[in-house]
Amino acid sequence: MNREQWLQALAIKARPYIAQRVELGGDEESAVRLSCGFPPASGRKKAKAALIPPSASDDFTAEIFISPEVSDASEVARLVLPLLVAVQAQDWKNSKAPRIAAGLGITMQQDGQERLGAAWQEVVDFLGSYPHASLNLPAKAKQTTRLIKVACPADGYIARVSRSTLENLGSPICPACNQSLREDV
Helix, strand or coil: CCHHHHHHHHHHHHHHHHHHHCCCCCCCCCCEEEEECCCCCECCECCCEEEECHHHCCCCCEEEEECCCCCCHHHHHHHHHHHHHHHHCCCCCCCCHHHHHHHCCCEEEECCEEEECHHHHHHHHHHCCCCCCCCCCCCCCCCCCCEEEEECCCCCCEEEEEHHHHHHCCCCECCCCCCECEECC
16 A cells, blocks of 8 residues: 555545534535655644645545655544545545544644544554655755955945955945945954
8 A cells, every 4th residue: 555545545434434423415426536745845844734725626536645754654644534535525625624534533632742533543443554655854054145245444435245256356345435345254
């Protein structure tokens, strides 16, 4: 079993239970694909899972992505199950799904951390380990400042220039007093 098959098996086990408790208002079950891949960035926070609404897909299928940095079966289930609730409830902004998921015993707080409820942990134990080794990606190097601050010693005029400009062309001239600007330390 590969990781997509594992995710699909989790969804197959969970959806009937979720569908019984989430009032959809229709008889149509939403189509969903689950995959291991990098979720779209949401602001500064690096997401471990994401739900892409069906309106973004050409075949109108919701997509759930689990980060390849996650390899623990319980954590994967804890991330996927609330998103499956959101799909079933057609809550594409995922605003009420966490509350519904908590009501279904999918996640619960313990010691400041979310954990799977006992019934869901049994499902994960039945499926076995998540067939994936986590990726340990290095943190993206922060770009350093490229411009050097230079100032006029006479009147305090400030400018910023690149290191290569200072080395190749020399220091710029102050427009007020025509003196050479010096690197400000």
